Amino acid sequence: MEVPKRALILPLLYMGVIFLLSSISGDTAPQNVDPFTAALKTTLYNSAHIPLFALLAWLWCWSLAGWNITLNRRLIIAFCLTAMYGVVDEWHQSFTPGRDTSFLDVMLDMLGAYIAVHFYRGQLRLAQMGHRCSSSNTH
Numbered sequence: 001m002e003v004p005k006r007a008l009i010l011p012l013l014y015m016g017v018i019f020l021l022s023s024i025s026g027d028t029a030p031q032n033v034d035p036f037t038a039a040l041k042t043t044l045y046n047s048a049h050i051p052l053f054a055l056l057a058w059l060w061c062w063s064l065a066g067w068n069i070t071l072n073r074r075l076i077i078a079f080c081l082t083a084m085y086g087v088v089d090e091w092h093q094s095f096t097p098g099r100d101t102s103f104l105d106v107m108l109d110m111l112g113a114y115i116a117v118h119f120y121r122g123q124l125r126l127a128q129m130g131h132r133c134s135s136s137n138t139h
Contacts, residue, residue: 003066011059015085018052022089026098049086049105053112054119057082061120071124075117082113 033041060078069077086109090101 003062005066007063007066009063011056011063011081014056014059018056018085018089019092021052022093022099023096024099025096026100046102046104046108049108050112050115053082053086053109054116055112056085057113057116058120061117071121075121078120079110079113079117082116083110086110086113 057078060081064074086106090106093099094101
């Protein structure tokens with residue numbers, strides 16, 4: 001099934017959602033929180049980068065299917081677009097009160113993109129294998 005070229009709107013809209021999330025001010029008040037709770041909060045916030053950017057990479061993979069681009073090139077483009085947006089997102093966050101930037105966040109964004117690209121490739125391979133099996137069973 002061919003994906004229409006207008007499907008590029010989906011990853012662009014999702015990038016807007018990420019932009020809005022990055023625009024939410026952080027808590028600038030001093031916190032009297034125990035170290036365990038502070039570490040848990042940091043871990044949860046940081047780990048949210050992985051699924052957030054995995055979905056963006058998957059949307060890029062899917063939406064680029066409507067273009068005449070080989071699969072490997074499509075996956076590389078999807079990864080690079082997502083990684084670059086991760087950098088831009090961190091830069092944007094540096095202007096948001098109470099938020100900071102982190103190289104770790106960018107690396108987690110890239111990890112999410114990497115996971116999504118490999119998941120997407122795996123799903124396509126499974127679909128092709130299923131198609132081959134059903135084609136050979138009908139003959």
